[in-house]
Amino acid sequence: GIQVEQSPPDLILQEGANSTLRCNFSDSVNNLQWFHQNPWGQLINLFYIPSGTKQNGRLSATTVATERYSLLYISSSQTTDSGVYFCAVEAPSDGNQFYFGTGTSLTVIP
Amino acid sequence: DSGVTQTPKHLITATGQRVTLRCSPRSGDLSVYWYQQSLDQGLQFLIQYYNGEERAKGNILERFSAQQFPDLHSELNLSSLELGDSALYFCASSVSSVTEAFFGQGTRLTVV
DSSP states (O other), X not given: OOOEEEEOSEEEEETTOOEEEEEEEXXXXXXXXEEEEOTTOOEXXXXXXXXXXXXXXXXXXXXXXXXXXXXXXXXXXXXXXXXXXXXXXXXXXXXXXXXXXXXXXXXXEO | OOSOEEEOSEEEEOTTOOEEEEEEOOTTOOEEEEEEEXXXXXXXXXXXXXXXXXXXXXXXXXXXXXXXXXXXXXXXXXXXXXXXXXXXXXXXXXXXXXXXXXXXXXXXXXXX
């Protein structure tokens, strides 16, 4: 199946700092989403972004489908940004299964 | 609130037992996905249904089964439960397989 790799696996930031999370995938995809899993386990949709760039407040994302990667930018981080960030993709070559990466665990300290 | 409803939120049961997890998708969504999240294996895709029919199958154990009913709600049945089945089980729904998927709050299953 398609391989989805996220980096870095862990990230500790001071409140107010910026960060970039990366998602690499091994095949063409027709669906890519970023999620935030909060400390209570809830998976929150951040972006549906199979290609292009989107922004939502302090968060933005870019997917370069031809080069098989996506980036999630977090600016002016806050303690509430803490949690695990997942990238998930759906590949037509793989029966349209929806695969998650292993996640980036973010801790924002005050 | 994602609009996807999962019940129950928590479930504690003994080894060898059978449980049923329920998922109501967002209004208008035809596709339902089930995932298992355990501490050591991350988020694993189990199975997908689209408008009542199985669409894709992941690493779902033979002891597990699922179905999607005519009203589009879905159930995941877990039988002969083992300690290792303890996990957070998520349901997600989307309009189709290539559109944005939304997740429910999950069912936390503890097998003792």
